[in-house]
Amino acid sequence: MSDTASSRSRWPRLHLFELIDQAWCPPAVRDHATNYLATVSQKMGLFDAVAPLLQRGLTAGATDALLDLGSGGGGPLPRLKELLAREHGLQARVLQSDLFPNAWAQARAQAAGVEYLSGPVDATCVPPELRGMRTLFNALHHFRPDQALRVLADAQAQRVPIGVFEVVERSPRGVLSSLFIPVIVLLFTPQVRPLTLSRLLFTYGVPVLPLALFWDGLVSALRAYRLEELQRMTGTLSQAGYTWEVGQARRPGKPPVTYVLGLPEHQEPSPSKR
Numbered sequence: 388m389s390d391t392a393s394s395r396s397r398w399p400r401l402h403l404f405e406l407i408d409q410a411w412c413p414p415a416v417r418d419h420a421t422n423y424l425a426t427v428s429q430k431m432g433l434f435d436a437v438a439p440l441l442q443r444g445l446t447a448g449a450t451d452a453l454l455d456l457g458s459g460g461g462g463p464l465p466r467l468k469e470l471l472a473r474e475h476g477l478q479a480r481v482l483q484s485d486l487f488p489n490a491w492a493q494a495r496a497q498a499a500g501v502e503y504l505s506g507p508v509d510a511t512c513v514p515p516e517l518r519g520m521r522t523l524f525n526a527l528h529h530f531r532p533d534q535a536l537r538v539l540a541d542a543q544a545q546r547v548p549i550g551v552f553e554v555v556e557r558s559p560r561g562v563l564s565s566l567f568i569p570v571i572v573l574l575f576t577p578q579v580r581p582l583t584l585s586r587l588l589f590t591y592g593v594p595v596l597p598l599a600l601f602w603d604g605l606v607s608a609l610r611a612y613r614l615e616e617l618q619r620m621t622g623t624l625s626q627a628g629y630t631w632e633v634g635q636a637r638r639p640g641k642p643p644v645t646y647v648l649g650l651p652e653h654q655e656p657s658p659s660k661r
Contacts, residue, residue: 419586434463438475482517569597
């Protein structure tokens with residue numbers, strides 16, 4: 388057995404529970420956690436490498452709209468919207484959504500010139516009236532394989548482009564990185580807005596947030612899909628008129644981003660009959 392195959396066999400995917408996924412998780416804890424994660428991805432530019440992939444998806448879908456699923460506390464799209472305009476000359480419209488909408492994120496979205504839906508949206512069954520290129524950032528690992536397949540299949544069935552992007556990885560490096568999360572939360576929290584009394588209490592008084600984010604970060608690493616798993620998954624969706632691409636996007640100074648890109652093939656309108 389090769390070293391690579393041996394390494395893979397030691398790291399099977401474990402679908403343990405994440406705290407903020409649970410319906411019983413206190414909304415204040417979930418909102419504080421997702422706001423923190425959104426701030427980290429925005430300020431550190433963790434997903435800057437995917438801007439060219441978004442350009443390709445928007446072009447393939449002949450749309451200027453980005454429909455983000457599982458937005459949580461907001462995610463990186465406001466920053467990516469600026470990158471698309473500055474580096475690619477695209478003026479994109481952004482619509483954020485989540486199964487558990489975040490009220491604070493809605494206010495921040497409005498201030499950033501994007502919209503955040505107040506009602507819940509299920510990424511496995513998106514209402515057909517919500518059009519545009521679908522995106523998920525660090526969200527696919529929340530779904531079991533059959534659910535993840537439904538997320539991708541729904542986009543293909545609706546013939547809309549979709550981009551799935553993850554910086555978490557199931558590897559020794561990914562697991563070891565999660566061990567530093569509590570310290571990073573303590574250091575990074577002063578940059579999170581709104582910096583409320585309850586956030587300070589749950590971070591420095593009773594350290595609920597550092598521990599919750601550590602657990603969810605560790606579980607995310609154990610849940611993350613590998614490239615070969617995503618390739619097998621998209622291989623089952625092979626269909627004329629729609630193409631799938633799996634790979635890693637890179638940008639100097641940023642972590643690699645594992646991605647799945649689904650693109651409807653452009654169809655020229657049929658000539659009118661005389």
